[in-house]
């Protein structure tokens with residue numbers, strides 16, 4: 001979801017942005033009006049996340065998936081990196097990284113179908129690692145790190161695609177944060193990278209120019225034409241968050257939303273969630289009924305109540321409520337109401 005207010009603002013400005021007679025989609029990326037948009041986007045994001053001056057914010061393309069290769073291509077020095085295996089996206093990140101660097105799995109929850117976040121300890125952090133990679137929120141499995149590990153001098157790299165801007169984080173704990181925009185930031189087509197300056201400029205000579213963080217850092221994310229409209233939409237979302245009261249307030253709302261659904265699941269004799277309690281995600285909540293047939297029936301019932309996109313990922317089945325920032329509390333309340341009615345009807 002995108003916030004309704006953001007969509008309405010974009011609609012209002014769609015044909016004639018700030019009296020330019022043009023849509024943002026028609027502005028040159030070198031025009032004053034667009035430069036103002038990208039600068040505002042960066043400024044607001046810096047404020048929201050408390051990004052220190054020694055970190056660069058890059059507006060890129062290629063999705064989080066391209067970061068699976070850009071990270072090792074840019075950070076490889078000794079040739080070895082530690083990865084925490086917490087789900088399908090971690091696995092994809094590792095299989096891409098293996099093309100460029102030795103990947104060592106330092107912890108994994110694959111033994112229990114990724115239903116928990118493994119405990120990490122200092123002994124796992126080999127000082128020879130060029131970086132350690134985690135997926136802070138596992139979109140498909142519905143798990144999230146409740147604590148960010150302290151990896152000392154080893155840069156911590158995080159795929160934050162599905163929980164960036166959802167709760168307060170300390171950026172200084174990370175060397176690099178990346179996220180595809182399409183969950184909490186804006187429409188697809190934009191990828192955000194937040195990178196500590198000393199990690200820029202280490203790519204080998206044969207690294208393609210578009211995959212070198214230095215290219216984008218030196219050119220203010222304007223080496224070539226950036227995804228202008230998604231950047232504009234992101235700037236509206238950042239402003240919406242700022243007007244709401246920032247990430248602290250957003251986090252309170254997200255905790256409230258997740259609690260409504262988790263409390264219901266904990267009480268239910270019919271719906272269950274496979275995820276261990278201390279590893280629960282605030283953004284993605286998977287759940288099932290006692291049978292696959294009832295899952296399918298529930299999805300139909302949900303649709304009839306205007307509850308969309310509840311089907312679990314094709315790799316795990318069941319249901320998954322993705323309650324990103326823009327989902328209002330009422331959306332979760334309606335879901336729980338429909339679940340309670342369904343349970344009453346089908347519980348034997």
Ligand code: PMP
Nearest residue numbers: 063064065089139159161162180
């Ligand atoms: N990582 C995570 C945690 C994700 O949720 C996703 C997308 N669902 C990706 C990576 C891949 O992102 P993209 O489609 O932007 O490449």
